[in-house]
Amino acid sequence: MNKVRTRYAPSPTGRMHVGNLRTALYAYLIAKHKDGDFILRIEDTDQERFVEGAIDIIYNTLNLTGLHHDEGPDVGGPVGPYIQSERKGLYLEYAKELVSKGEAYYCFCDKERLDALRAETEEKGGTFRYDKHCSHLSKEEVEKNLAAGLPYVIRQNNPTEGFTTFEDEIYGTISVPNNELDDMVLIKSDGLPTYNFANVVDDHLMGITHVVRGNEYLSSSPKYNRLYEAFGWEVPVYVHCPLITNEEHQKLSKRSGHSSFEDLYEQGYLIDTIVNFVALLGWNPGTNEEMFSLEDLVKIFDYRKINKSPAVFDMQKLKWMNSEYIKKQSPEAFFKMAEPYIKTVVKNPNTDFFKISNLVQSRAEVLTDIPERIDFIDELPEYSTELYIHKKMKTTEENSLESLKAALPVLETISDWKAEVLHDEMMKLVETLGIKNGQMLWPIRTAISGKAATPGGAFEIAEILGKEETLNRIRIGIEKLTK
Ligand code: GLU
Numbered sequence: 256m257n258k259v260r261t262r263y264a265p266s267p268t269g270r271m272h273v274g275n276l277r278t279a280l281y282a283y284l285i286a287k288h289k290d291g292d293f294i295l296r297i298e299d300t301d302q303e304r305f306v307e308g309a310i311d312i313i314y315n316t317l318n319l320t321g322l323h324h325d326e327g328p329d330v331g332g333p334v335g336p337y338i339q340s341e342r343k344g345l346y347l348e349y350a351k352e353l354v355s356k357g358e359a360y361y362c363f364c365d366k367e368r369l370d371a372l373r374a375e376t377e378e379k380g381g382t383f384r385y386d387k388h389c390s391h392l393s394k395e396e397v398e399k400n401l402a403a404g405l406p407y408v409i410r411q412n413n414p415t416e417g418f419t420t421f422e423d424e425i426y427g428t429i430s431v432p433n434n435e436l437d438d439m440v441l442i443k444s445d446g447l448p449t450y451n452f453a454n455v456v457d458d459h460l461m462g463i464t465h466v467v468r469g470n471e472y473l474s475s476s477p478k479y480n481r482l483y484e485a486f487g488w489e490v491p492v493y494v495h496c497p498l499i500t501n502e503e504h505q506k507l508s509k510r511s512g513h514s515s516f517e518d519l520y521e522q523g524y525l526i527d528t529i530v531n532f533v534a535l536l537g538w539n540p541g542t543n544e545e546m547f548s549l550e551d552l553v554k555i556f557d558y559r560k561i562n563k564s565p566a567v568f569d570m571q572k573l574k575w576m577n578s579e580y581i582k583k584q585s586p587e588a589f590f591k592m593a594e595p596y597i598k599t600v601v602k603n604p605n606t607d608f609f610k611i612s613n614l615v616q617s618r619a620e621v622l623t624d625i626p627e628r629i630d631f632i633d634e635l636p637e638y639s640t641e642l643y644i645h646k647k648m649k650t651t652e653e654n655s656l657e658s659l660k661a662a663l664p665v666l667e668t669i670s671d672w673k674a675e676v677l678h679d680e681m682m683k684l685v686e687t688l689g690i691k692n693g694q695m696l697w698p699i700r701t702a703i704s705g706k707a708a709t710p711g712g713a714f715e716i717a718e719i720l721g722k723e724e725t726l727n728r729i730r731i732g733i734e735k736l737t738k
Contacts, residue, residue: 259291
């Protein structure tokens with residue numbers, strides 16, 4: 256058996272769509288599951304779609320997600336170059352080989368003729384297919400045109416009868432009538448290959464054994480198959496992955512605002528979450544288990560379990576999974592991720608950022624939740640005294656004022672300013688006063704946060720604020736409630 260070699264072949268067109276990330280991930284997993292090679296090839300022959308900086312996005316995303324490639328433009332390898340535009344000299348020879356075999360032909364049709372042909376077909380409501388006009392040129396005519404320097408393309412010469420059949424690992428046996436196959440362009444008039452041609456030549460020259468890509472390429476695959484056969488090359492295993500849709504069952508588009516790795520990363524999803532979630536877009540191990548690290552996936556991934564049916568991008572599930580990953584992090588690892596978010600709102604350098612991080616760890620769904628949850632730490636926000644009224648806690652403005660007044664002198668005497676100490680002292684006070692716990696906890700938390708919801712309870716927050724600030728805020732509360 257040949258060594259398994261897969262490739263990720265993105266076109267540098269911008270952010271990495273989750274569909275592309277999934278292709279990269281599955282290609283990586285198929286290779287690594289069998290100790291094979293994972294290759295990165297940049298497909299940049301379509302210069303019009305090229306976006307500045309997009310290659311760096313690709314490197315960066317593969318690096319962050321841990322999908323390290325064994326060969327590629329930046330790491331080299333035996334079958335380079337790995338950037339298609341740097342390979343542009345090699346395709347013409349292959350196209351000419353097909354011409355000599357009668358599997359391709361020169362086409363000199365100009366834009367006017369093709370436009371007219373297209374208009375004519377569209378008028379009849381058909382799908383445009385080149386009418387093979389130039390396939391009938393004699394050898395002499397072709398030579399003459401070439402010698403005269405007429406612009407040309409090279410097209411595939413597909414038969415008009417019979418069927419082309421190939422196997423896809425996910426979609427099964429696919430058979431299409433040859434008269435539906437367009438004589439697609441292989442070499443463009445600028446001399447560059449089309450994606451349709453380059454992918455076949457490159458996959459062959461790079462020894463790719465498994466071709467993993469989105470199912471939008473499924474309908475072109477019979478034509479690719481014909482190319483392999485015309486060259487006499489071994490056809491790779493095809494793994495076409497299902498469409499990814501939004502919850503309304505439409506194709507997940509940029510407009511959703513969460514269609515790329517970069518979108519999700521910016522929105523506070525952990526890299527581990529994104530990789531795990533994307534792995535499950537169209538695949539599952541056949542058990543109920545859902546939490547997988549990249550290493551787990553390498554062990555268990557079986558591409559034959561990829562589904563045909565479209566995968567729905569379920570936002571609720573993504574959020575749930577992210578909160579699970581947040582909880583799973585060690586406090587130190589979480590702190591590394593949370594610190595930049597904490598520092599966007601907590602500017603006081605004397606704050607114990609690590610304690611804040613611990614406070615939010617069990618309560619954040621996404622990292623971007625963090626700032627809004629702790630925006631009261633630096634400065635007490637404006638709040639209305641109605642916040643002290645809580646039915647379940649049985650608090651009113653009046654009894655809250657009583658509690659705060661009773662708490663203040665006790666708190667003033669505490670020197671060991673720790674949540675547990677504060678808790679014990681206040682519980683003693685609750686007992687002396689004969690009130691309910693909530694009638695002390697709610698007013699204190701309200702006074703020191705000015706918010707109805709906070710991560711952590713009154714004493715955890717008080718510890719972070721420190722004694723002076725806590726007492727200050729309680730005094731402000733007393734003042735506000737004293738009308
Ligand atoms: N360059 C193509 C794309 O970005 C890759 C398709 C393939 O993997 O063959 O969609």
